[in-house]
Amino acid sequence: MEAIIKVEGVKKAYKKRKSKEVIQAINDVSFDVKRGEILGLLGPNGAGKTTTIKMICGLLTPDEGSITINGNDMKTQRLKALKHISAVLEGNRNLYWRLTVKENLEYFAGNRGVSRKDAAFLIQDLLHKFNLKHKENELVNRLSRGMQQKLAIAIAMSAETDVILLDEPTLGLDVETSYEVRSILQSIVKEYNRTIIISSHDMDVIQDICERTVIINNGNIVINDSVKNLLKLFEVRSYSITLGGFLSNHQLSLISHKFPHHTYKKETFQSILEIDLAKSEEIYQIIDILKMDETPVEAIDRRNVNFEQIFMKIIKGEKSNAFAQSS
């Protein structure tokens, strides 16, 4: 599949107003997004995620590097590039609260040069699709947050762009609306063949609907892989060992020294050692440590990790320079 978005060697630094200290928000970031793909853009607060999003949307100019949308350079052909991308950046804050649902859709279509007449059919389609038809003449300030969020996404859809960028699309939504938004996003890709980039802290959303994730930390990309691959990779290396007794202090210090990514929980008659291994063979070293004091092993299970745990591991690994590099 061809890449519709190309981010190449992008750098961005900010200067703090008072101290004049230069902060490198993005440091040499490169990645592609393929047509029809749902990409998750993740990172902890302050990682450089929003800066990257704003640069892709043409709201911020990179210091170095280039961003092209459907072959149009965002720096030199900004308006042409913007024809191919729309975004929901601040959810319900991106709406005119004094206008009705339909008036918002019509106004934003007009701002892209589309007449009310030409937009009418699409607007009706979107109102049905997003289950907002019964609220079309309701003022936005009277809608629930979930409905406002759906309207913001519908407006992005009404632009009929190849790419839709969504920043925290499920933030503040109840479980039911969150699921509704997820299913709408999936259908957007299937029915309308759009490319979607999602930035979210909700790892369930990422695991549920994204095919691939780019994880940014400290202004660098630490992971650019499919969600499936990441789940598989981390599942192999996460073990839960149930012991029929307790570890001695000596054993614990050896484990802590050799395997910093572990947790040890004591229960009434047994204890559980949860451990992340860089290589599968390292399990033998654990067995050797357990053998030292003849600690009985009752079970060794491979843990099923969810995407949230993987994200945390990657971010921690990046900081301690251990896990992410070894994987």
Next chain:
Amino acid sequence: MRLLNLLNANIRKHFIEMKRYLPNTMAFIITFYIIFLAMFAGIKLIGDPSSQDANIQYVIVNYIFWYLAMVVVNDIGWQISNEASQGTFEQLSMSPMGIWRIMTARLISSTIVNFLIIVALLYISMATTGQWLNIDVITLLPILVLTLISMFGLGLIIAGMTVVFKQIQAFLQILQFILAALVFVQSNVLPFLVFFPIVKGVELVRNVMIDGVSLSQIAVGDFLILGFNAIFYFIVGLGIFIYCERFAMRKGLLAHY
């Protein structure tokens, strides 16, 4: 066609908001009318009786123009400032039409939608004072169009400044008085003032509405000055706006309040 659709969308939005928040619109008009009544009372009570009629006519034209300048120049600053804090400005910035075209459409739509109010205020003022001015549409139209273009330029400068600084409410308050000064000043005080925005336009409108000057009686030189001002201030305004937009994009201020 796309530009017309853009203009149409902005006129419609402006009209809907004005209609939906009618009490707010009415309060604004009433405030302006009270200001006019205060000026009128001032002339009646403490003005020179021999030049009272001329002064009242002068005030009517000036104050109507002041309203127009406020609607065109000042309002765009408030709009951007409000939209930046609401979060809608970044959506406008992402339009493939270009933000400067949207801002120009906003300036034109404000003028069109407020035109009815301006005409109503003019007739109410004339009825209140009993001073009926010469409304020669054919003569007034070209003067108004050229003056408005220079006002749009000024509006774009204010819009550009608001894009960068955002919290310029205090400046916008002061700007009301700067606009009043530009409207009320007479160019015979300092001849170079004709090259300031608005000044020449108001002067010619006064000549038409108070002295009954017709289109053929206006010197070509006056129209040249008006035309020069229109082109100069619009190009400068546009240049400053585009520079401010790019500066905001470099510094990350475009979608930041």
